Amino acid sequence: MMKxxxxxxxxxxxxxxxxxxxxxxxxxxxxxxxPNPEILAKPANWIPDRWTIHQFTQMFxxxxxxxxxxxxxxxxxxxxxxxxxxxAITIGMMGGYAFARFNFKGKNKIFLGLMLAxxxxxxxxxxxxxxxxxxxxxxxxxxxxILVYVAMNVPFTIWLTDGFFRQIPKEMSEVARTDGCTxxxxxxxxxLPLAGPGIGAAAIFAFLLSWNEYALASIITRTVHSKTLPxxxxxxxxxxxxxxxxxxxxxxxxxxxxLILTFIVQKHxxxxxxxxxxxx
Amino acid sequence: xxxxxxxxxAILLLPSILxxxxxxxxxxxxxxxxxxxxxxxxxxxxxxxxxxxRNYERLIDNAKxxxxxxxxxxxxxxxxxxxxxxxxxxxLLINKITWGQRTLRTIMMFPMMFSPILVxxxxxxxxxxxxxxxxxxxxxxxYESAIPWLIDKYLAMGSIxxxxxxxxxxxxxILLLAGLLGIPRDPIEAARVDGCNSWQVFKNITLPFLMxxxxxxxxxxxxxxxxxxxxxxxxxxxxxxxxxxLLWTMIARIGYKDANMGFxxxxxxxxxxxxxxxxxYFFTKLVAARxxxxxx
Numbered sequence: 001m002m003k004x005x006x007x008x009x010x011x012x013x014x015x016x017x018x019x020x021x022x023x024x025x026x027x028x029x030x031x032x033x034x035p036n037p038e039i040l041a042k043p044a045n046w047i048p049d050r051w052t053i054h055q056f057t058q059m060f061x062x063x064x065x066x067x068x069x070x071x072x073x074x075x076x077x078x079x080x081x082x083x084x085x086x087x088a089i090t091i092g093m094m095g096g097y098a099f100a101r102f103n104f105k106g107k108n109k110i111f112l113g114l115m116l117a118x119x120x121x122x123x124x125x126x127x128x129x130x131x132x133x134x135x136x137x138x139x140x141x142x143x144x145x146i147l148v149y150v151a152m153n154v155p156f157t158i159w160l161t162d163g164f165f166r167q168i169p170k171e172m173s174e175v176a177r178t179d180g181c182t183x184x185x186x187x188x189x190x191x192l193p194l195a196g197p198g199i200g201a202a203a204i205f206a207f208l209l210s211w212n213e214y215a216l217a218s219i220i221t222r223t224v225h226s227k228t229l230p231x232x233x234x235x236x237x238x239x240x241x242x243x244x245x246x247x248x249x250x251x252x253x254x255x256x257x258x259l260i261l262t263f264i265v266q267k268h269x270x271x272x273x274x275x276x277x278x279x280x
Numbered sequence: 281x282x283x284x285x286x287x288x289x290a291i292l293l294l295p296s297i298l299x300x301x302x303x304x305x306x307x308x309x310x311x312x313x314x315x316x317x318x319x320x321x322x323x324x325x326x327x328x329x330x331x332x333x334r335n336y337e338r339l340i341d342n343a344k345x346x347x348x349x350x351x352x353x354x355x356x357x358x359x360x361x362x363x364x365x366x367x368x369x370x371x372l373l374i375n376k377i378t379w380g381q382r383t384l385r386t387i388m389m390f391p392m393m394f395s396p397i398l399v400x401x402x403x404x405x406x407x408x409x410x411x412x413x414x415x416x417x418x419x420x421x422x423y424e425s426a427i428p429w430l431i432d433k434y435l436a437m438g439s440i441x442x443x444x445x446x447x448x449x450x451x452x453x454i455l456l457l458a459g460l461l462g463i464p465r466d467p468i469e470a471a472r473v474d475g476c477n478s479w480q481v482f483k484n485i486t487l488p489f490l491m492x493x494x495x496x497x498x499x500x501x502x503x504x505x506x507x508x509x510x511x512x513x514x515x516x517x518x519x520x521x522x523x524x525x526l527l528w529t530m531i532a533r534i535g536y537k538d539a540n541m542g543f544x545x546x547x548x549x550x551x552x553x554x555x556x557x558x559x560x561y562f563f564t565k566l567v568a569a570r571x572x573x574x575x576x
Contacts, residue, residue: 022387
């Protein structure tokens, strides 16, 4: 009997946890497809009486009227996040390789320095960046935002890739090199393919950080030219009212790519973080 | 590509250091300089109006600043501890499940992938006094007076903490679960044979083994604590009557709304030092824990 109660309460706890984690997301998803008045219903109405894609058609101006230029924001987000991810991964991977394969003076200090650079809060960094970017004329451009995200993503990429390269035995590259490969060829043909899944995980992580970033982008993007989705979301926020259905709709647009990427990344992400940290 | 290029760590690290130098180091030097001027966005010539330590002196005298500073420390202390505690609890719970563990682990990662701005917005909705889910839920049970979660001076801070904990507990849970799955079974079984109870096994074997994982999680979290700005900014904007004002929202308000960059930059430096101190502390702990684990 005691055992039964224990088991039931255990699963009850798990269920409670699941509800707590999933409920807000589900509510956003459902609310994106219902008419605005229904969101304000009391008591809450979990299953919409009438499903509608009104918010989405408005957002993407399918019938001519644009409420919020979400398509432009989406494009900006996609371009800024992917370009900054590619660059950050390329240079971060070089850095990670250097930390994993070489011993040099001040190695630990440089590593720590890079991590501390990442710890600077976005809002504190935004004050000088705003002034400097305005001075050199790259404020409100995708280029400026990309530059910022590259620098923000590099330290963490180094941490992750360093961990993945360490897991590959040094001997493999050495064998390739005695067979006549240059160091770069050994890296390209042997080490990179082996670290591939891990580097993919690092890339997705970098992508998500850029995709979700708000504090800096809200300052250095000003118009529809460079605004990303998180900033565009604020268009639904007026001084006194909030268009909840619209916000939920744009939130769905923002979450879905993130969720898909999470599914792909989850396994490698954990191993990268822990190996890089523990077996250092 | 030539051989030299790939054999020199200095060259390999150069692009990373250049990017960070240009986007982080140079702006920080610049803002350090402006923190000694009376720079106002509306008056560009004031950039060269050197005022010495006056901005910092004003900070020290400013009661609102110290209130925000104290609130930030309190916020971080409560939030990080609870996240660690809940994360550990969830990890232990999921570690016991044999069926569907992978699916659960993936679901658990969902909040990690929500933009902080989105987390803020969704909890702003849940805690809304009029149409919010929580009050709606209580209404079902006959609790008809709407509780002003984000307007009450005490509840507002708690509500923000809930949102922050919801968003970030999963980082702890995921990493601690990875740690739990890696624990060798032999010492635990040996301890049980020797008559240790569950609590003793946990305290003497599981927890020491988990220590490096706890510090990895804390280090990663400390890199991102500043992102709490997004959540607070959306949920209350520092209100009611500055009851939820943290350092970061105060910086934004003084820097952009009041256009007083010099003063805001002085304040930024305090917040930067705070974040760096957090990260540095956890990082050295991580290195120490890692070394200890390596010796065993």
